[in-house]
Amino acid sequence: ADGTFTRKLQSIAKVDLLILDDWGLHPLNQEERSDLLEIMDDRVGTKSTIITSQLPVEHWHEYLNDPTLADAILDRIVHQSHKIKLKGESMRKQEVENTTEIGKKPKVS
Template sequence: LPIDSEDAKLFFQLIDVRYEKKSTVFTTNINFNLWNEVFEDPKIANAILDRILHHANVVKITGKSYRLKNHLPREIEKT
């Protein structure tokens, strides 16, 4: 969901306070190059990503949803 500029500023402040002091784990299904669309202000989005990715270990997971595996009909799983 889009994050308005005030919430983006608050999120930046949280990330900035934790930067290089605390570990933080993020999960997202949005590619980093699309974060400018999530945050209304591209400058804040870039500043957040700069701090998040500076010392990050990014783990990209691909494949079918583990949580949905027992809920999807068999025909859908084969596609």
């Protein structure tokens, strides 16, 4: 009611680089989808956004779970983006295997 949340969304929209790490791990509710659209709409064409995800891009529409908002959000995210697909084992898995190979107990984080 005091405008704090709106100001927070505006400040997020203005940062030069926004990083959304582990995109798609948790479902978004209607309010979160609307907030994401507002942020992406304010950033499109003016600021950079990096999204990391284990969820393939072709599943993002379904993940957003609202056809209209998903179209609008993905239009702002996907169509003018550079996509980098990584292949291979997880770096965390490799670290555990390497540590185990030399006789040490693996770190648990």
